[in-house]
Amino acid sequence: FGRRKDGKEFPADASISRLKRNGKTIFTAIVRDITERKQAEDKIEQLAYYDPLTGFPNRILFHDLFEKAILQGQRENKSVAVLLMDLDRFKEINDTLGHHRGDVLLQRVGQRLKEVLRPTDIVARLGGDEFGVVLPLASSDDASLVAKKILKGLEEPFEIEGLPIAIETSIGIALCPDHGGNADSLIQRADVALYASKKGGRGYVLYTIEQDPHSPRRLALLGELRRAIESGQLFLMYQPKIDLRSGRATGVEALIRWQHPELGLILPNDFIILAEQTALIRPLTMFVLRTALGQCLSCHQAGQNIHIAVNLSVRNLQDPHLTDQIFEVLQACGMTPEWLELEITESSIMADAEIAMKNIISLRDKGVHFSIDDFGIGNSSLSYLKKLPVSSIKVDRSFVKDMLSDDNNTLIVRSTIDLAHNLGLKVVAEGVEDQATLEKLVSFDCDAAQGYHIARPLPAEELTRWLSQSFRPNAPHV
Structure with missing residues (x-):
C-alpha cells in the first residue's frame, strides 16, 4: 500500500531499480496508484462468484x-x-x-x-x-x-x-x-x-x-480406452481461431474424439476424466500432441502458418517428465516450439501450483506458449493471473454465448478484456455462435475468437480446405 499526503492508504504497484553512481549504489522506486484497477478487479470477482x-x-x-x-x-x-x-x-x-x-x-x-x-x-x-x-x-x-x-x-x-x-x-x-x-x-x-x-x-x-446409469458404462470404457489408443479408434478434430482485426485464421485447437466400434462416436467428456484418473492420460496426451503437430506441419508446408493448441490436464502438469516428452514429440515432428500453444485451466494449476509452475516455466522458457482455458470459471483471480507465465486467456463460452441478453455477462467479458490487455495478455473469446456477438467482441477490442459461427470442429482434410480460403491474398474477412 502507498500513503497519500492526507495520510490515507491506497493500493499501489511498486517497481524498484538499482544503479551505481560515483561508486555508490542508488535505489529508485516508482509507485503507481492502482485504485481504479483494484476496484475493477473486485467488481469482476463479485460478478464472477455471486449470482x-x-x-x-x-x-x-x-x-x-x-x-x-x-x-x-x-x-x-x-x-x-x-x-x-x-x-x-x-x-x-x-x-x-x-x-x-x-x-x-x-x-x-x-x-x-x-x-x-x-x-x-x-x-x-x-x-x-x-x-x-x-x-x-x-x-x-x-x-x-x-x-x-x-x-x-x-x-x-x-x-x-x-x-x-x-x-x-x-x-x-x-x-x-x-x-x-x-x-x-x-x-x-x-x-x-x-x-x-x-x-x-x-x-x-x-x-x-x-x-x-453411468458408472458401469464408464468402467467398461476405461477397460477399452487403452486398446482404442493403440488400435487407431481415436482421431482429432480442429476448430479454427481467427484474429478479429484481420478476420483471418491464426491457429486451431485440437479436439479429441473416439470412434468406438460398437458405441459409435464418443465425446471427450465421457472418457477424458477416466484417463485423468489413471496413467492412460500420458499416452493419450502424447497421441494428441503427435497427431496435432503432424497436422500443423502439413499446414505449414501448404503455406498456412498457424499455431496448434492442445489441452493439458491436471495430471499432465504434475508429470516431472512433461517437458522432455513434449520436446521429443516436437523434434520427431520437425516443428519448432513457438507454433505450439498449451491450454491449461486455472484449477489444473491450483491443484499443485509448485510442480505445475515448474513445468510451465520450463516449457515457456523454451518457446512454448501457454493460454488459460475456460477463464472465469475456476478458483483463481485476476490478481493471481499476473503471476502466471501465460500469453493469453480464453474467456469461457458460458459468459460469451449469453452476452447479448445478459448485461452482467457483457460487463464480465468487456472488463476481462480490458484488464487482460493491461496485463499484456491477449484474449480469445470461446463460444461465438452468431454475427452480433462477433461484432460486439470486435467493439470490445477482443483479439481473437472461436465458435460455431466461425467454424465447427473440422476433420483434417476439411481443415486444409477451410484454411486455404482464409489464407488467400484477397480472402474476405469474417
Whole structure:
C-alpha cells in the first residue's frame, strides 16, 4: 500500500531499480496508484462468484465452499451433505408469465430457503432454477430432515404481482464420505439422485449406486480406452481461431474424439476424466500432441502458418517428465516450439501450483506458449493471473454465448478484456455462435475468437480446405 499526503492508504504497484553512481549504489522506486484497477478487479470477482439475481454464491464459489466443508468434515471425522434442487416445470412459468415474474419467483424461493436453513449452511444458485445446499457436519438423517423442511417451506404459493404461483420441487442428496470424497463426484451423484427424484415424483431422494446409469458404462470404457489408443479408434478434430482485426485464421485447437466400434462416436467428456484418473492420460496426451503437430506441419508446408493448441490436464502438469516428452514429440515432428500453444485451466494449476509452475516455466522458457482455458470459471483471480507465465486467456463460452441478453455477462467479458490487455495478455473469446456477438467482441477490442459461427470442429482434410480460403491474398474477412 502507498500513503497519500492526507495520510490515507491506497493500493499501489511498486517497481524498484538499482544503479551505481560515483561508486555508490542508488535505489529508485516508482509507485503507481492502482485504485481504479483494484476496484475493477473486485467488481469482476463479485460478478464472477455471486449470482446477481439472488445474491447467493454461484456455481464456482459453491464448489470452493463445498470443498472447504469437506475438509472440515474430514478433520472432525463427520459427514457432509450436499442437496441439489430445482423447480419442476419452471420453464412453463417463465413461458406463461414472462421472465420478469420468473426472476421474482427465483428471488422469493431464495428468501424462503434462507429462512429454512441455518446460518452455517451454504446455499447457492447454480443456474436457471437450480439451487445447491451444503450442510456441514450433517448425517443422512440431518439431510433428510432439511430436505423435508425445504419442501414444506416451498409448499405455500408465492404471490407475485397479485398472482398466486404454486411450485413443486425435487431434491437429490449425496453424502461425503459415503458417496464420494470430493465436490465434483458428490455433486454428480446428487444430480443423479435429483434425476431419480424428478422421475419418481418423490420430493427428495438420497443417492444410491443403483440409480447411477453411468458408472458401469464408464468402467467398461476405461477397460477399452487403452486398446482404442493403440488400435487407431481415436482421431482429432480442429476448430479454427481467427484474429478479429484481420478476420483471418491464426491457429486451431485440437479436439479429441473416439470412434468406438460398437458405441459409435464418443465425446471427450465421457472418457477424458477416466484417463485423468489413471496413467492412460500420458499416452493419450502424447497421441494428441503427435497427431496435432503432424497436422500443423502439413499446414505449414501448404503455406498456412498457424499455431496448434492442445489441452493439458491436471495430471499432465504434475508429470516431472512433461517437458522432455513434449520436446521429443516436437523434434520427431520437425516443428519448432513457438507454433505450439498449451491450454491449461486455472484449477489444473491450483491443484499443485509448485510442480505445475515448474513445468510451465520450463516449457515457456523454451518457446512454448501457454493460454488459460475456460477463464472465469475456476478458483483463481485476476490478481493471481499476473503471476502466471501465460500469453493469453480464453474467456469461457458460458459468459460469451449469453452476452447479448445478459448485461452482467457483457460487463464480465468487456472488463476481462480490458484488464487482460493491461496485463499484456491477449484474449480469445470461446463460444461465438452468431454475427452480433462477433461484432460486439470486435467493439470490445477482443483479439481473437472461436465458435460455431466461425467454424465447427473440422476433420483434417476439411481443415486444409477451410484454411486455404482464409489464407488467400484477397480472402474476405469474417
